[in-house]
Amino acid sequence: MNTTQWQSDLATYVKMRILIVDDEPANVALLEDMLNDQGYINLKSTTDSRRVSEFCREFDPDLILLDLCMPHVDGFAVLESLRAERSEVYLPIIVLTADVNEESKRRALHCGATDFLHKPFDHIEVLLRIRNLLETRRIHQLLDTRRAALEEAVHARTSELHDVKGAFVECAKQFHQVLEKAKSTPE
16 A cells, blocks of 8 residues: 555544543553554543443544453453443444453454454554544444435435325315216206
8 A cells, every 4th residue: 555545545534533442551652642643633542441431422432442451341341331332333343452362352252342453563553454444434424324314315205295195185085076076966
């Protein structure tokens, strides 16, 4: 991928909101620096996993970067909670982990993880996965907007058809009355 294309694509996504959740301040700072260096401007971070639901309500992220192994509430519980609270919304969640065993991966995917990033982070991989999932999120949002517009158009058209049907029924009644009157009137 050439640099010009990378910068062009990135301009589309840098305004989207990213929530970073990791109990290690150094990991949070590293991710913030990587994203800031690429021009991402809507970042929110926390080292306290107990605040994720609150931040999601206030910040409404387009993407979450979530550590699995944290004190208080681990990443698995956070995933389950987020998926229960926001089941109707496509919200990509990238799990951050140093644990590469298959059971953890399966469990995270079962709980609602969208993708994984392994620690230590590969900068290019981090940026590419984030960009790819932000693009997918944007496409979902566009589809939701179009679906809502289509539903509204169908509702409006159904209402119009209902009105036309009512007018047609009334016209048919009047025609029937005129016809009956004409039949009963001698020529």
